[in-house]
Amino acid sequence: MVQTILQCPYSGGKPVYQMRAIAQYFNDSIEYNDDVNCLQQGIYRHTENSAKYKVSANDFVVYPNPAQDKIHVNIKNKIEGLCRMELLSTTGAILQTTSFNCEEKNYETDISHLKEGMYYVKIEFNNEYRFISKLAIIR
Numbered sequence: 784m785v786q787t788i789l790q791c792p793y794s795g796g797k798p799v800y801q802m803r804a805i806a807q808y809f810n811d812s813i814e815y816n817d818d819v820n821c822l823q824q825g826i827y828r829h830t831e832n833s834a835k836y837k838v839s840a841n842d843f844v845v846y847p848n849p850a851q852d853k854i855h856v857n858i859k860n861k862i863e864g865l866c867r868m869e870l871l872s873t874t875g876a877i878l879q880t881t882s883f884n885c886e887e888k889n890y891e892t893d894i895s896h897l898k899e900g901m902y903y904v905k906i907e908f909n910n911e912y913r914f915i916s917k918l919a920i921i922r
Contacts, residue, residue: 788813791821793910842914845904849919852895856906858888864909870894870918871903878902894920 787795787802806813844857856868862885870879878897883890885908899920906914 789815789820792817793821843906843916845906845916845918848916849921850894851920851922852893853891854894854904854918856883856890856892856904858885858890862886862908866890867907868892869905869907870897871905873901873903875903 787799788806790799792799803813803815842858842860842862844859846855846857848854856866858866864885865882866885867880867882868890869877871877879892879894881892897920899922902918902920904916904918908914
């Protein structure tokens with residue numbers, strides 16, 4: 784358990800945060816230095832001052848909404864790097880994950896296998912920024 788809570792959350796993901804929540808019940812005075820832990824694994828974050836550009840929610844558009852069989856992601860500004868898109872159910876279960884090059888500006892994905900209903904579209908840009916949008920599928 785100790786190794787998990789001290790692990791870099793960018794590489795360990797959700798289990799690191801879950802174990803930290805459990806450890807807090809036993810000792811709420813533990814402080815985590817994620818900058819040092821992640822740097823030891825070769826993972827670092829850019830601060831806002833060192834970033835070439837700032838990504839915001841206005842940079843991404845998911846359409847059409849409501850959708851039928853396909854959705855498109857349009858990226859308005861120049862963004863370099865890898866984008867990862869997840870389609871989530873309303874309970875947060877990941878139904879589909881795809882990655883694409885953010886420089887392409889337009890990305891299309893098939894959603895014909897999903898039933899009618901409400902979903903969430905989550906887009907991560909280089910593991911730094913998360914854009915979340917509601918999506919309705921109506922056929």
